[in-house]
Amino acid sequence: MKDEISIDELRSSVQKFITERDWDRYHTPKNLSMSIAIEAAELMEHFQWVTSTQSLEMLQDNHTRSQVVDELSDILIYCISLVNKIDFDIGSAILDKIRRNELRYPVGYMPTDE
Numbered sequence: 001m002k003d004e005i006s007i008d009e010l011r012s013s014v015q016k017f018i019t020e021r022d023w024d025r026y027h028t029p030k031n032l033s034m035s036i037a038i039e040a041a042e043l044m045e046h047f048q049w050v051t052s053t054q055s056l057e058m059l060q061d062n063h064t065r066s067q068v069v070d071e072l073s074d075i076l077i078y079c080i081s082l083v084n085k086i087d088f089d090i091g092s093a094i095l096d097k098i099r100r101n102e103l104r105y106p107v108g109y110m111p112t113d114e
Contacts, residue, residue: 004093011080014080014084029079032082032085039075043071043075046064
């Protein structure tokens with residue numbers, strides 16, 4: 001098993017990268033939220049026009065999997081950049097959201113097909 005990297009280490013690494021390039025002035029909440037959406041669209045392109053089963057099968061190909069991981073990494077980097085800009089405790093926020101989702105979607109909940 002690989003050594004785990006903490007959220008704080010990721011936040012610091014992302015901020016260091018941005019600071020070293022003097023990009024912080026471009027990393028506004030507006031620009032970062034748009035970048036997240038753009039990268040998400042690039043991720044979706046990999047799975048456009050295939051079935052759910054085919055999308056799972058595609059990930060067995062190392063090249064495709066690598067491309068998908070790269071796009072997902074871009075999304076996460078922009079998300080972490082936005083977390084840094086807003087400055088909140090990402091761990092607490094996620095756990096709080098999971099607790100609220102547990103109430104909204106109890107075990108056994110199934111969405112309708114409508």
